[in-house]
Structures are given as C-alpha cells and as structure tokens.
Amino acid sequence: MVKINKVFGRVLSLVSMLMVMACSDQLEIEPEGILTEDQVFNSAGTTELALGAVYYSYMTNSVGSAYMYGDVTTHNVEVSGLTDFTVINAEFAEDDAFVSGVWSGLYATINLANNLINKVQEIGTYEEEIENQHIAEAKFLRANCYFNLLKFYGDGALTGEMNGMGVPIQLDEYDGTGIGEFIPRNTNGEVYDQIILDLTESIPHLPSSYGDLLSTASRATSGSAYALLARAYLYARAYESAAESANQVIIGMNYELEADLRTLFPTTPISAGNGGDRSFTSEDIFNLPIGANNSLSFATSTNQGKNNVFYDFTNSRWVSTDLIGSFGILDNRKQQLIVEGWTGNTLDEGFDEFGNQLTTNLMTYKFGPRSEENVPNIRLAEVILTRAEALARVNGLNQESVDLLNQTYQRANPLEIPMELADFSNADALINRILLERRMELMFENHERYDLIRTGRKDQLANPDLPDNKLVMPIPQLEVDLSRGIIQQNSGYSY
Numbered sequence: 001m002v003k004i005n006k007v008f009g010r011v012l013s014l015v016s017m018l019m020v021m022a023c024s025d026q027l028e029i030e031p032e033g034i035l036t037e038d039q040v041f042n043s044a045g046t047t048e049l050a051l052g053a054v055y056y057s058y059m060t061n062s063v064g065s066a067y068m069y070g071d072v073t074t075h076n077v078e079v080s081g082l083t084d085f086t087v088i089n090a091e092f093a094e095d096d097a098f099v100s101g102v103w104s105g106l107y108a109t110i111n112l113a114n115n116l117i118n119k120v121q122e123i124g125t126y127e128e129e130i131e132n133q134h135i136a137e138a139k140f141l142r143a144n145c146y147f148n149l150l151k152f153y154g155d156g157a158l159t160g161e162m163n164g165m166g167v168p169i170q171l172d173e174y175d176g177t178g179i180g181e182f183i184p185r186n187t188n189g190e191v192y193d194q195i196i197l198d199l200t201e202s203i204p205h206l207p208s209s210y211g212d213l214l215s216t217a218s219r220a221t222s223g224s225a226y227a228l229l230a231r232a233y234l235y236a237r238a239y240e241s242a243a244e245s246a247n248q249v250i251i252g253m254n255y256e257l258e259a260d261l262r263t264l265f266p267t268t269p270i271s272a273g274n275g276g277d278r279s280f281t282s283e284d285i286f287n288l289p290i291g292a293n294n295s296l297s298f299a300t301s302t303n304q305g306k307n308n309v310f311y312d313f314t315n316s317r318w319v320s321t322d323l324i325g326s327f328g329i330l331d332n333r334k335q336q337l338i339v340e341g342w343t344g345n346t347l348d349e350g351f352d353e354f355g356n357q358l359t360t361n362l363m364t365y366k367f368g369p370r371s372e373e374n375v376p377n378i379r380l381a382e383v384i385l386t387r388a389e390a391l392a393r394v395n396g397l398n399q400e401s402v403d404l405l406n407q408t409y410q411r412a413n414p415l416e417i418p419m420e421l422a423d424f425s426n427a428d429a430l431i432n433r434i435l436l437e438r439r440m441e442l443m444f445e446n447h448e449r450y451d452l453i454r455t456g457r458k459d460q461l462a463n464p465d466l467p468d469n470k471l472v473m474p475i476p477q478l479e480v481d482l483s484r485g486i487i488q489q490n491s492g493y494s495y
Contacts, residue, residue, distance in 0.1 A: 041119040044126040047134050054112045055219070058141050059288045061105030062148070063375060065098050068317075069152075070446035073462050075322040076439070078361075084317065088462045090470040094495040100476040102152055106145045107170065113142040115173040129205075136202035140220035140228070143198040146191055147232055151450055152473050154188045155490045158453040159468065160237055162189030165488060169194050182483035185475075192236045199229045208253060217284040218374075223253040224286035227378045230386050235454055239390040246387035249285070255380040257411060258283045261336050265366050278367075278374045285383070288375040318361035326440060333412045333440055337365050366444050381408050381441050389434045396427040405434055408441045467492060 040046045071077050073088050086092065092099050116138045124131045149167045150157040156164030168183040169191060186194075206222040226248040233242035249255065258264040258281050266278060280287060319338050327334040340362060366376075388404035395401075399421055406418045424430040438451055452460050453471055469492030477495045479487050489495070 037119055038123055041116070041123050042125045044130045044134075047116070047120060047124065047126070047131075050112075050116055051134050051137055054109060054116060054138055054141050057105070057109040057112055058144060059290075061102070061109055062144075062288060062377070063290070066102050066105075066148070066152075067375065067446050070449045071444050072317065074448040074452060075320055075460060075462060076443055076448050077317055077323075077462075078320045079317050079462075081316040090463075090466055090473070090492070092474055092493070094477045096474075096476075099473050100478065102473075103149070103476050103479065106149050110142055110145045110170055111174050113138040113145070114171060117142075118173060132205040133207070136205035136225075137220040139198040139202040140206070140225050143195045143202075143225075143228060143232075146195050146198075147228070147235075150188060150191050150195075150235075153475055153490065154191065155469065155472055155492075157188040157191070158235065158450060158471065159456075162187060162192070162236075164188045165490070166191040168487065182486040184486050185488060189236075192232060195232050196229065196236075199225045199232070203229075213280040213282065213284070214289065217280040217287050218289035220286070223249050223255065224378060226253075227285045227383050230383055230390075231378070234386050234390060235450070239393045243387050243390035243394065246383045246390065249380070249383045250387060254282070255285060255383075256282050257380055257384075257407060259411065261332050261412065265337055280374060283380045284374075284376065285378040285380060287377050290374055319364060323439070323443060324362070326436060328413060328416065330415055331412050331440070332414075333443070338362050339365060364444050376445050379442075379445075382438075382445075382447070384408060385434055385438050385441065389431060389438075392427055392431045392434060397421060397424060397430055401430060401434065405430075405437055408437055412441070 040050050069087065072079060072084055079085065079088070086096075087098070117135050120131050120135055146167070146169070154164065154166045155161070157166060164187065165185045166188040167185055169186045170183060171194075174181060202220070203222050203225045206220055206225055208222050209216045210219055210221070226245050230242050230245035230249065233239070233245055264281055264283055280289075324334060324338065384404050384407055388401040391398055391404075392401045402419055402421050402424075410416070410418055419433075424433065435451060435455060435457075439448055442448070449461065452458060458464065458466065458468075458471060469490065472490055472492075474490050474493035474495075475487060477489070480489050
C-alpha cells in the first residue's frame with residue numbers, strides 16, 4: 001500500500017476534486033484528465049490517494065491558531081497582541097475569520113471523510129479488508145473533527161451539559177447549498193456518542209502498526225483510536241470507560257515513554273536558517289507530520305512555523321512566568337524545553353552563537369521556528385495521565401494512579417524521590433496533582449484550556465471572568481443566517 005505520509009504532494013488537486021464530487025453526484029461535463037467517483041473509489045490505490053486528501057485536510061485545519069487556542073487563552077502564555085486579547089476575552093466579531101475558518105475547515109474535512117466512507121461502501125470493488133481499513137481511517141479522522149468542533153462550539157460540552165447544543169452531525173456528503181441541506185445542531189451528548197461510535201467501529205479494522213515510526217505515528221491505528229476514545233470518554237465524564245480505553249493503549253500496544261526528553265523534543269539550538277526537525281518516537285501515537293512533507297505548497301498552506309510557534313520570532317507571545325513557577329527547581333521540562341527566546345531581528349548585540357538575537361522572553365523547544373516540524377497530537381504521556389485521573393475519579397486514592405503519575409514525573413525529575421500514596425490526603429489532592437502534571441507535561445500541546453474548563457477551573461483561564469456561555473466560540477453567524485435559524489447561535493452571542 002502507498003504510504004499516506006508520502007503522497008501529500010499529490011493530493012492538493014485531489015482535495016478540490018473530491019470537494020466537487022462530494023457536492024454533486026453527477027457532473028454534466030467531465031473535464032479531461034479528471035477521475036470520476038467510480039474511478040477513484042473502486043480501487044485501493046486511488047482510494048488511498050483520496051484518503052490522503054482527508055488526512056491532509058485534517059492536518060491543515062488542526063495547526064496554526066486552532067492549535068494555539070488551547071494554550072494562548074490560559075496562563076501558560078503571555079501575550080501582547082490585540083488579536084490574542086480578542087480570543088482570550090471572547091470578543092469575536094460577527095465575521096471573525098478564526099471562528100468561521102475553524103468551522104468551515106473541520107466540516108470540509110468531515111465532508112471528504114463522508115464521501116469516502118459512503119462511496120467505498122457503495123462502489124468499492126477491491127479487497128474487503130482494505131476497504132474496511134480505509135473506511136475505518138476516515139471514521140477516525142471524522143471523530144477527530146467532531147471532537148474538535150465540540151471543544152470549540154459545543155455549548156456546555158466541556159462542563160457536562162449533555163443536553164446542551166452541540167454541533168450538527170453530518171454523515172452524508174453535502175450535495176448542495178439549499179436551505180433543505182442545513183441540519184439543526186445535535187446535543188453534546190449525541191455528538192459524543194457519534195465520536196465514540198466512529199472510534200469503536202474503526203478499531204477492529206485498523207492495524208496496530210504500519211512497520212515504521214513515521215507511518216505509525218501519522219496514520220490511524222488501533223492504538224490512536226483507543227487513545228482518542230480515552231480522551232473523549234474523559235471529557236464526557238465516562239471515567240471507567242476512559243480508564244479502560246487508556247489501558248488498551250498502555251498495556252496492549254507497543255508504545256513506550258522516551259527516557260530522555262531531548263530525544264522526544266530535540267534541543268539542538270535552532271537558527272533562523274535551519275529550523276529544528278522533530279522526529280517521531282515510540283511515544284508518539286498520532287501526530288501531524290509537517291516535517292515529513294517538504295513540498296513548498298504544503299509548508300505554506302499549513303501556515304505552520306511562525307504562526308504556530310508563538311514563543312519565538314516576536315515579542316507578542318511567550319512562555320509565562322506563571323507556568324515556570326509550577327515546575328520544581330530540577331524539573332527537566334523546565335531546564336531542557338524552555339529556553340531564552342530570540343526575535344529574528346538583526347541588531348548588533350545580544351546574539352547567540354547561531355546569530356539569533358536574544359530576547360528576555362522565553363520560548364519552548366517543543367517547536368522549531370519553521371514549517372518542518374512534526375506537531376504532537378496524541379502522546380503516550382497524555383494517555384498515562386488520562387488513566388491516572390480516571391482511576392482516581394472512580395476509585396479515589398489508589399496506588400496505580402500514583403504509579404502512573406510517577407512515570408512522567410520521574411522522567412522529568414530523575415533525582416527526586418517518587419511520590420507515594422501517603423503523600424495525598426484524599427482523592428481530590430491526588431487528582432489536583434495529576435492535573436498539575438498534565439499542565440507541565442503537555443504544555444503548548446493544545447490541552448490546558450480544555451482541561452481547565454472540563455474540571456471546573458475556569459477561574460484559571462487567562463480571563464477568569466468569562467461567563468459560562470462565553471467558554472465556547474460563536475457559531476459563524478453566516479451559517480446561522482444562511483440556515484434561516486435552523487442552526488442556532490450559542491447563547492453567549494447575539495449579532
């Protein structure tokens with residue numbers, strides 16, 4: 001089979017073609033050189049190219065501002081730009097480009113996934129096992145999209161309000177722009193159920209490995225589906241299921257924590273001309289393989305680099321002193337992964353050995369300053385801490401949660417004494433320590449905002465005074481207007 005991570009350069013035109021196909025079952029004129037749906041979805045090779053287009057669309061709509069949102073709106077990051085304050089304060093204009101871009105991008109990916117799922121079932125004529133795998137990969141990506149949509153737009157989705165307004169569940173390819181094509185918003189609970197259904201249906205048909213780290217870490221596997229399932233259950237407060245799904249990853253798959261943080265996130269000094277490539281490791285479960293795709297069009301279209309690596313280049317975003325203060329003195333996550341930043345300007349003094357002008361603001365080595373940087377989406381460390389938290393919520397004080405907590409803590413603090421059960425007075429104390437560990441271990445990986453909201457700690461957001469109905473973004477007003485009210489606006493916004 002063709003490796004998806006090596007065909008992105010060939011899918012750019014295919015994305016547009018498939019979007020046209022998804023909007024119309026029949027084209028009156030088939031342009032010369034354009035494949036029809038029958039030609040695309042009746043063979044494994046061409047279907048896999050179409051699947052590459054779904055991966056590509058998911059990746060391009062999961063980086064940049066969409067990735068930063070989880071940390072920029074918290075005390076992990078200091079900001080100075082007006083755009084960031086708009087996001088932090090939920091002061092979105094009616095036509096806000098970020099709000100509409102995230103919505104349209106994720107639904108475009110869902111549309112591509114729906115088209116593949118339905119057309120392979122309808123007209124696929126190749127080996128059934130491979131057909132089922134392609135469908136499973138598309139369902140995994142669709143589940144990712146709906147999960148992200150809930151985080152951004154689901155009114156009460158992160159605070160346990162399962163009857164609150166979620167997002168429309170679209171399972172058929174969109175084939176028009178008429179009013180009849182608009183679907184009302186499903187409840188948060190219904191969207192969670194769809195995410196869980198997609199993942200549980202996909203797991204039996206996904207391989208555990210593709211034979212190499214790059215493919216395995218950037219393509220859907222049974223391990224990544226279980227890991228996302230654990231995350232979804234945790235957010236939905238189904239803690240027993242979260243613990244069990246996480247355990248499937250921890251003991252049932254071939255992932256392991258890297259012993260050295262510098263292997264996981266290389267700390268070779270980064271210069272404006274070099275960038276720092278992050279290779280995949282045995283800890284990576286599902287990631288965005290930016291660094292594996294070097295075509296100029298791909299690197300540009302992701303808007304990765306400066307806009308996603310927001311702790312260097314400029315003085316507009318940098319690592320906060322609040323986050324620095326959460327670490328112990330010898331914690332290697334502070335010592336090795338947070339460093340003095342640089343501005344990229346060319347003044348006569350204040351340069352490091354690579355010619356980068358230094359700034360007093362701090363940056364992180366989790367990302368380099370260019371596009372060639374593989375972006376973590378799910379790591380084993382997150383899954384370990386998910387099981388630790390879920391078990392503590394179900395069983396109270398328990399030794400396994402402490403043992404799991406120590407796995408990430410001791411990697412970062414090899415000289416410290418391991419934590420013991422007796423160190424915690426009650427279950428809440430243990431849970432709070434696990435949540436602190438999540439903050440330190442997963443910093444800048446798009447988790448902190450959602451962890452704060454789902455655990456009732458919105459007072460620790462960058463703007464602690466946001467009302468509950470402003471904890472999500474507005475539905476793009478254009479969607480509300482075009483649907484003539486079929487799609488309702490979130491309660492915190494009126495335009």
